[in-house]
Amino acid sequence: MTHPGAVATDAFGRRFSYLRLSVTEVCNFRCTYCLPDGYRKTGSMDFLAADEIERLVxxxxxxxxxxxxxxxxxxxxxxxxxxxxxxxxxxxxxxxVALTTNGWNLPRRIDEWVGAGLTNLNVSIDSLDREAFHRITGHDRLADVLAGLECALALPLKTVKVNAVLLRDGLEEDFSSWTEFVRERPVSVRFIELMRTGDNKTFFEAQHVSGRILRQWLEDNGWTAKARGEDDGPATEFTHPGYAGRIGLIAPYGPGFCDGCNRLRVTARGQLRLCLFGQGGRDLRDLLGSDDSTQVLKSRIVEALTFKPAAHNLHTANPGDIRNLAQTGG
Structure with missing residues (x-):
């Protein structure tokens, strides 16, 4: 049994205050870097129910x-x-309580989500160009997503962030359209280095570029890196005195990326993933059927964390057993 004051730590002294919880594997977009052929059902749709999620949290x-x-x-x-x-x-x-979404339902639902207790929002927008957005996502929905983002900015959210995958095709223009986007908007736009998964080898080899390109461009244009907060994700964010928003970089191929890991992941079927790009995980679902299992559940989590690896193996082209990012929520 766990001690009442136990905290989530691993063998390397990292403490975890941040849980990324996938609630479904289904996605309605067909992003080139993740699900270019769209979501395909691979098993029963028995994702965690609301009661199970509440006990897990x-x-x-x-x-x-x-x-x-x-x-x-x-x-x-x-x-x-x-x-x-x-x-x-x-x-x-x-x-x-944070949400990461492709934004397709934001204009209709963001008010009720905030009313229910949502505090932080991340919206995936891989391009500000309508044609490029359509090509990447498979949907001509950029205007709707941007409208939803503006709705979110008018609500009392602690943070509103935009995620964009850094692709070679996107380097035809510089990053000035994005910096102009955040000139008057208090938004953090974070570029994420394309990551290798089991399904995207050919795409990765054609489209991956180092985050150093963005970092150098920002530094050359007067942007300065700021320190990370305790429960922040892995982004390094850059600020500029003339802009209301920020530009961020998530660079999993950079040195020391995993050193400050503060997040744990649970899949939509109740498996604790010890690393996004690791092998397997520890099943928790059998202990989510009743409130009586809380202490045993906590003990299983604490015990599992002793096996959390120091770092991923992406540098050796080994993405673990992750087929695509929709599988575990990224």
Whole structure:
């Protein structure tokens, strides 16, 4: 059994305050770097139910988790998403409830999500060019997504961020359209280095570029890196005195990327992933059937963390057993 004051730590002394919880593997976009052929059902759709998610979050908060991010697939395809947000927000110990979404449902639903307790929002927008957005995602929905983002900016959210995958095709122009985008908007736009997965080898080899390109461009144009907060994700964010927003870089191929890891991941089927790009994980679902299993569940999580690796093996072209990012929520 765990000690009442136990916290989520691993063998390398890293403490975990941030849980990324996938609530579905389904996605309605066909992004070139993730699901170019669209989502294809690979098994039963028995994703974690609301009661199971509530028990899971309660156990993690008992181990020091303070921030919970709902991911997918695309989490907004779940009809009970508002209920999930409300339940997690009401869990003692939870200070932030975040959502990562492709934005397709933002204009219609963001008000009710914030009303239910959503505090932080990330929207995936891989290009500000309509044709490029359509080509990357398979949907001509850029105007709708941007409209939803503007709705979100008018609401009392702690942070609104934009995620964009850094692709070689996108380097035909410099990053000035994005810096102009954040000139008057208090938004953080974070570029994510394309990561190798089991399904995207050919695409990765054609499209991967180092985050050093963005870093150098920002530094050359007067942007300065700022320190990370305790429960921030892995982005290095850059600020400029003339801009309301920030530009960020998530560079998993950079040195020391895993040293400050502060996040744990649970899949939509209840498996604790010890590393996004690792092999397998530890099943938790068999302990989510009743409230009586909380202490045993916490003990299993603490024991599993002793096997968390020091770092991923992406540098050796080994993505573990992850087929695509929709599989575990990225």
């Amino acid at each position: 309660r156990a993690f908060t008992g181990l020091g988790i303070r921030k919970v991010r709902l991911t997918g697939g695309e989490p907004t395809v779940r009809k009970d998403l508002t209920q999930l947000i409300a339940r997690i927000s009401a869990t003692p110990g939870v200070e932030k």
